[in-house]
Amino acid sequence: MVSRGGQEHILELGPAQPDLPSEMVEFLNTGETAFALASRAIASADERYLLPEAGVTLLAPVPRPGKIICLGHNYHDHMGKGKTSPDEYPTLFCKTVNTVIGPGQAIVIPRGTHQVDYEAELAVVIGKRARHVTPERALEFVAGYTIFNDVSARDYQKRTSQWMIGKSFDTFGPMGPVLVTTDEIPDPHGLELSLTLNDLEMQRTNTRNMIFTIPYLIAYLSDVMTLEPGDVISTGTPAKTSLAQSAPPFVKPGDKVKIYIEKIGDLVNPVVAEA
Numbered sequence: 001m002v003s004r005g006g007q008e009h010i011l012e013l014g015p016a017q018p019d020l021p022s023e024m025v026e027f028l029n030t031g032e033t034a035f036a037l038a039s040r041a042i043a044s045a046d047e048r049y050l051l052p053e054a055g056v057t058l059l060a061p062v063p064r065p066g067k068i069i070c071l072g073h074n075y076h077d078h079m080g081k082g083k084t085s086p087d088e089y090p091t092l093f094c095k096t097v098n099t100v101i102g103p104g105q106a107i108v109i110p111r112g113t114h115q116v117d118y119e120a121e122l123a124v125v126i127g128k129r130a131r132h133v134t135p136e137r138a139l140e141f142v143a144g145y146t147i148f149n150d151v152s153a154r155d156y157q158k159r160t161s162q163w164m165i166g167k168s169f170d171t172f173g174p175m176g177p178v179l180v181t182t183d184e185i186p187d188p189h190g191l192e193l194s195l196t197l198n199d200l201e202m203q204r205t206n207t208r209n210m211i212f213t214i215p216y217l218i219a220y221l222s223d224v225m226t227l228e229p230g231d232v233i234s235t236g237t238p239a240k241t242s243l244a245q246s247a248p249p250f251v252k253p254g255d256k257v258k259i260y261i262e263k264i265g266d267l268v269n270p271v272v273a274e275a
Contacts, residue, residue, distance in 0.1 A: 010050070013038055099167070101269070129227070
């Protein structure tokens with residue numbers, strides 16, 4: 001994002017810096033060289049490659065992540081029904097890549113379910129290949145942060161003890177609006193987070209209230225699997241507000257879901273029925 005004349009513009013990195021990869025995972029795989037080229041292009045932004053923000057349609061920051069790893073019960077106010085103390089280890093599950101959509105794109109309520117729910121989450125995007133990483137060094141392997149909505153079909157989710165099927169319908173992974181690099185968010189554990197449904201506040205917390213921190217999660221996961229550039233770790237959702245407890249529990253066609261995270265912005269998605 002570049003400011004010109006009091007307006008925000010999007011810099012087209014491709015024509016501004018032709019040596020840069022055009023796809024995000026490839027960009028992250030290129031490492032520090034890609035970030036240096038991008039910084040150089042931004043510092044000397046040519047007017048020819050600036051597009052007014054209002055005229056640009058943003059896609060998900062990582063449209064095709066290699067892995068989407070999600071957490072359940074990772075906030076002290078949302079530990080799971082009947083629990084009074086956190087679990088010893090995090091509850092982890094995978095969400096499939098067909099879920100990913102960008103800001104402004106519609107969450108589609110599929111035929112066969114009317115129990116579609118929202119979950120506002122801070123997502124971590126891995127920037128370097130990570131294996132057996134220590135918590136002390138874990139943030140060195142992070143490219144940045146974005147917003148993720150872990151949309152869920154609760155009836156499908158509850159059919160078995162495994163949650164993946166209720167989490168993996170098409171469009172059930174809104175992501176965006178941007179990927180904010182770690183130099184702008186050096187500490188991800190102090191960010192205000194909220195979700196509104198049709199402008200009514202349904203979730204609110206601060207990321208300091210996570211049970212398992214991002215360094216812990218990266219270290220824990222990297223002992224099990226190799227984390228690759230472009231992999232996404234979505235860090236769990238807080239409890240719903242008292243207003244949400246008294247409102248209808250599921251989204252419906254015509255709704256608008258907006259998630260705000262401090263220093264990242266707003267992720268807004270409409271809700272529609274499957275055609």
